[in-house]
Amino acid sequence: MFRRDVAVRTLAAAAAMTVAVVTAGCTAQAATKEPRATATPSAAPTTTTPTPSAPAEPSEKPSASPATSAPAPRILMAPGAKGEQVRELQARLAQIGWFDDKPTGTYGPLTTTAVKGFQGKRGLPATGSTDEVTWQKLLGMTTKPTRDELDGKEVEKPKAKPDPRCMTGRVMCISKTTRTLSWMIDGKVLSTMDVRFGSQYTPTREGTFNVGWKSRDHVSTIYHTPMPYAMFFSGGQAVHYSSDFAARGYNGASHGCVNVRDKGKIAALFDQVRTGDKVVIYW
Numbered sequence: 001m002f003r004r005d006v007a008v009r010t011l012a013a014a015a016a017m018t019v020a021v022v023t024a025g026c027t028a029q030a031a032t033k034e035p036r037a038t039a040t041p042s043a044a045p046t047t048t049t050p051t052p053s054a055p056a057e058p059s060e061k062p063s064a065s066p067a068t069s070a071p072a073p074r075i076l077m078a079p080g081a082k083g084e085q086v087r088e089l090q091a092r093l094a095q096i097g098w099f100d101d102k103p104t105g106t107y108g109p110l111t112t113t114a115v116k117g118f119q120g121k122r123g124l125p126a127t128g129s130t131d132e133v134t135w136q137k138l139l140g141m142t143t144k145p146t147r148d149e150l151d152g153k154e155v156e157k158p159k160a161k162p163d164p165r166c167m168t169g170r171v172m173c174i175s176k177t178t179r180t181l182s183w184m185i186d187g188k189v190l191s192t193m194d195v196r197f198g199s200q201y202t203p204t205r206e207g208t209f210n211v212g213w214k215s216r217d218h219v220s221t222i223y224h225t226p227m228p229y230a231m232f233f234s235g236g237q238a239v240h241y242s243s244d245f246a247a248r249g250y251n252g253a254s255h256g257c258v259n260v261r262d263k264g265k266i267a268a269l270f271d272q273v274r275t276g277d278k279v280v281i282y283w
Helices: 002-023 026-040 043-048 056-068 084-095 109-121 134-141 241-250 263-272
Strands: 075-077 169-174 180-185 188-196 207-210 214-217 226-234 237-241 258-260 276-283
Touching: 075 084, 075 134, 084 109, 084 134, 109 134, 109 241, 180 263, 188 241, 188 263, 207 226, 226 263, 226 276, 237 263, 241 258, 258 263
Parallel strands: 169 276, 237 258
Antiparallel strands: 169 180, 180 188, 188 258, 207 276, 214 226, 226 237
16 A cells, blocks of 8 residues: 555656646747757758848839839820811810910910929929810819800909808908909909919918008019008918019919019909918928
């Protein structure tokens, strides 16, 4: 019996030791397996051979991108073209202030410059040629020209939807999309006039401002040029009459101010606007 008890106790102790090793097996087994893997000379090349092939995948993907890239949009009209579609293009550009000449049906330098400006303002490649993307964008912003518009007798500008910030109070509501300034009181448009803005190097600020001060016969202290009927709204930027705009149209640009080309309209507006009135400039 004594020997049997000893044998039983010995087997129980051995079993207890086995359980103890198993419960610590994650760490213990990992430690015992790693030396075996590193001790085998042939194991290292086997585990590292997939590594050089993995970087090859990124270098293969760029080579496939030219084949999957979208084709350039089809050119509909280009410099030198003639016809009724060119005349319609010119009339539509005139509706949104990009073409100041009479539609001729000839795609000349003025049309090329107008198309470039239209494309650049909308983030399109400024090629000067009218492709499908440019044409569709223009169609969405304009209306079908009337016969009088195609003949250059009148220009029907599409009405800009006023920004919600323009619907209360006394506001000079200025749209960069239609290049117009609308003088509004409590949501009612009292007058509208053509405007132009700064270039990409001297952009006209966007947002909500207030008229800080007015100067009827102002002259720029920086550029030494006349700024009649100036109404300052943001630092040195102001709404004012521009003789250059009246003479050159949209072929030029301001230094950041909002230029008005109709002297009679800006003079009347100057007399109505008060210091503190709101100015909203938006796309």
